[in-house]
Amino acid sequence: MQVKNLITSLTLVASSVFSINALASDTIKVGVLHSLSGTMAISETTLKDTVLMMVEEQNKKGGLLGKKLEAVVVDPASNWPLFAEKARELLTEAEVDVIFGGWTSVSRKSVLPVIEELNGLMFYPVQYEGEESSKNVFYTGASPNQQAIPAVNYLKDELEVERWVLAGTDYVYPRTTNKILEAYLTSLGVAKEDIMINYTPFGHSDWQSIVSDIKKFGSQGKKTAVVSTINGDANLPFYKELGNQGLNSEDIPVVAFSVGEEELSGLDTTPLVGHLAAWNYFQSVETDSNDEFIELWRAFTKNPERVTNDPMEATYIGFNMWANAVTEAGTTDVNAVEQAMIGQEASNLTGGTALMNKNHHLSKPVLIGEIQDDGQFEVVWETDSTVAGDAWSDFLPGSKDLISDWTAPLKCGNYNVQTKTCSGKTL
Amino acid sequence: MTLINTLFGQGKNKLDSRQQPGQKTLPFVAILVISTLLACGANLLLPESSALYVSTHTITLLGKYLCYAMLALAVDIIWGYCGILSLGHGAFFALGGYAMGMYLMRQIGDRGVYGDPVLPDFMVFLDWKTLPWFWQGMDQFWFAILMAVVIPGLLAFIFGWLAFRSRVTGVYLSIMTQALTYALLLAFFRNEMGFGGNNGLTDFKEILGFDLQADSTRVSLFAITAFLLAVIFIISQYLMNSRMGKVILAIRDGESRARFIGYRTERYKVWLFVYSAIIAGIAGALYVPQVGIINPGEFSPINSIEIVIWVAVGGRGTLIGAIIGALIINYAKTRFTALFPEAWLFALGGLFVLVTLYLPKGLMGLWETIQAKINKPVPEAKDEMKTGVSS
């Protein structure tokens, strides 16, 4: 008798304690999978708040399909296996209809098998290295051809740069971006000895030798620029060292892909003035919708100084597109929404509209800005029209034959145009 | 005979209860086996609508906890019983995990995004042409498992042989183990190493032909983990109660004395260290298919410190304590990080301080005290927990 009771209670405990208590089912649930603690909390907390703000705004407009939206927030704590675990929890226990989340590539890679297995829907709002296209993920950040290649074109055409330093933190995004850039520069006729590639560990803080190498590399009579994929915390010491060793932005400009308004808000930008960043969005762009967005954001965070940045715009666009797609499909069913997403348009905060392509990547404008002493960017250049995001780079030998098309009849994320097969498909 | 005695935790061979509080092996193993079977049954047999249904998510979580429990057991064996505080056990765990991860990676075959039959995706992506030598043979399950045991064991042997022979002890040893795992962390972050850099190994498809995403595979993995935990627990318990275990305890409490009596203490320490590293490696190998990713983050020194904390909270020097500590803290972590991400670190930090201050023997020690109070109104003479490592 006692044993039986024990067993019953044990199983009960086991099944109840691990579940998030599901609330009434007449809401549409929006999962938020951004780290709120750990090393990535710095960047990701902002995006969590952005999603919450968008949900609130949507509810003010009456929700979707006559239902209110409800955000379900979990904390994967910058721990990559935990991302997979929490994604499973969101999809199976909380039964969310969509997930907004991820920042690092590894977090996305970790979530990917889970989200494909359970047929979930995720929006990934950060610039990344490309080389991926999943049926279940929409990539609203920039791929390398929407950030790196236009930036290099700018340096080459406008600043007449002839020598290139590709400096990055040693992880997959810089590695891939630099591989693409190296191939691209070579295709433009840049000699091997005019390209210097350097990798440093995360959070690298002693840049003396590397900056002095860059100085040497840049003092050989040819105009030199640094293309930086240096991540997060390593940036401030890098720029400081540049300034102290007397390399200013006129001599050797640095164009960065991971330095935005949020990152700059934590540092004294005096030594950075004149250095560049390439993004799809800058807070300083003056449009009505951007002013409105900034206003809203500051009211939401109750901080009149709070800055906005590119991944926030990517979240904004993604959210709006998703809301439109759900309305269009009349359901939150993943397959229907996924098809409705393709071809969806939403307005950018910087003017114009973004378009969701067949490969689950966006067409967006590319802007290049110079860092100002107030931590903002001054736009110095922008593309004439929008640039379509490439899932597979044309400059990598492994992926130049691959395309992604999620519409019928192909319905494949990695279709090889040479062999006419969809690799990786199991069935 | 000894084995039976060990199982029942009594008999003539019973050790001084001061060092072996409440070793009720059989009840523990029984609870472990029964709850495993129940959880498996509840997942596979009951319909999802049933109130008693255990979701696959829960099963995976439980499996992960059991891997951590095994890891805690490994640390407890050397710290609790031999006084060697390793701040680098995460390294052995991760190495075991990488061996398994490499096997799972090779199993993907041409189903990777680039469709290369041999090279894993990240190698195609970095434009590598051939498979590095250390990836050879990892497509064989038996070989990968062998490596998951041999590599951590070998590393532990080399490290232990060097360290214990030259009598690096106490604090120095702890710091060195930390340096070891930190060096490995940096090394595995490097993309040139050929282990996928920061992203690690992921996107696994199947193990031994079984689909990793199928419920039955997950349940089996969980059951295997529980079974192996029980086996390792019994073996360790036997070992600790054997003659060798006594020498090990003697080393903990007074290494010089044990040496002067004539024991080659460094040999005992080296082999115990290797044994512990192998357990950690097995735990890692079981962990990877269940969580679906292995990356250098597992080498981070903070992770290794956390393992020590599980053991300390549960009660070191008691194998059950280590397991309970790992289960409780990880469960709390899962729950509370979701509920109060802000306050969670305060609570965790506070817990460590309080446990070290007021519960030097951990939860098991607390349990002992309570039991002692219930059984005998007059408590025994207070015995101080000795750490074995004197300053």
Place this chain on the structure above:
Amino acid sequence: MKQFQNLIYGLIACFSFAFFSVYAVANDSQSAKAKSDTELLVALTQVKLKQMNPLLDQIKSSQAQTALPIFKTLLEGRLYYVRSGKHLIQMQKIGKEKHYFELESATALPHLTKKLVKKVKLNNSVRRYLRSAIAELELSHPDAKIRAAALQSLLSNLETNLQVTIEKRRALETDNKVIDLLDVALNLYQLKQSESAALQIKAIEQLASRLEIPVKNQLTTVAETSPDPAVKQAAFDALKEIEHSTNRYELVDQLFFGLSLGSVLLLASIGLAITFGVMGVINMAHGEMIMLGAYTTYVVQLLMPNHIDYSLWVAIPAAFMVSGLMGVIIERGVIRHLHGRPLETLLATFGISLILQQLVRSVFSPLNRQVFSPSWMTGSLEINPILSLTLNRLYILAFALIVFFALLTLLRKTSLGLNVRAVSQNRNMAKAMGVKTGWVDAMTFGLGSGIAGIAGVALSQLTNVGPNLGQAYIIDSFMVVVFGGVGNLFGTLVAAFSLGIATKFLEPVTGAVLAAIIVLVFIILFIQKRPKGLFPQKGRAAE
């Protein structure tokens, strides 16, 4: 050369366009010449960035007197204009606040607010133009140092049209250093333009001892392209000579990098050398003490925004107090109870470190905080054109040594130091002799933590001030202390500098990551060989 021509054509094209736009703005002017001075300045507020350089050129040639201050203000990003009247003004930052002044008279314009004014835009190409224009205008500056600096910056982009100016200057110049530089410039012209091989070789001979980078570049070009073999050979020999001295200075440079890294390691670890080395507490919260010091710097700068240059002098004692006090609290509250159980202190202090990190996150947000560098710490000390030592590193190196020797004196010469040593060597005996061991423990731990706080002030000048600051240094600090020998301060000093130098000499060969790994593995192996570090403490009781 062709490029240069293109540039000229481009400039001319832009020039006429800029003129056009200037006149379009000034459509009500009858006599362009009379009003042109102010018109040109007003145009600054209206032209597109691309037309900026020609416009500035025009200003430079038409009003050389006023151009210099305007250019300087513009280059510093302080040139603003009033939105309504397009009237140019200058901005001065006092602390964090912007104040506006008349451009020439510098009278304050307190009625202007942020909304009423706008900054004159500029970008890199404008900045580059400004720098060379300013250098050109400063060639005749009364201060010889400024003339030299101007000439230095002109050398890297020696334009043909400057030759006459430089020759004129050479005739007037009296300062030897400037004369040297002028000669370099003239020799470079000679080398570039002369048809005569003899003259070229003469120029090469005079340039051979110069370390200026443009000299090397020009010589390389000559060595590669000159049709005359004799000239080629001369350039080649000169290059060899330059190479030789360059290598020597680069070695010095590398050594300095190593010393600088060593000083950072030393600062990060001396606090630990006391709490861990002398007291035997495995203080995992040591990194957080450093972090607290860095945050103290941030708070001090918040409190005195108008005196950033002096803020560090206030921050050093403040950080010492804050971290030291925290250390005393930790010692009295927790560590005291764990006496003689070193491994347990590890767990408890690890818990404390988690709490402190989260505390900082809750109070200051998880974002990095902005700590300013005082002006006297930015820039570098130029010894010659290749060798320049960055000032912040130089100061930190000196600071680390000062802190170290101050601490050493404290431990050796004061009664507190005597007590600390007594307690660490034989606690019971010290107690028996009447030393208040509890008090000494608290003071020692406070001292170690306070010094970690001071290290935080220094590190705030080099790296990010955020909740993870301490984590980044904790492992390195332990390595340094263990490598040097626990309980031996001199060992810590030697260990910090040798590890720093080793890392910096390895880095160019192996890359940063591998260098770190090699150093770690080396320490691990070294400790196996000598379990008590470089300088084991002698005479302590056996285990």
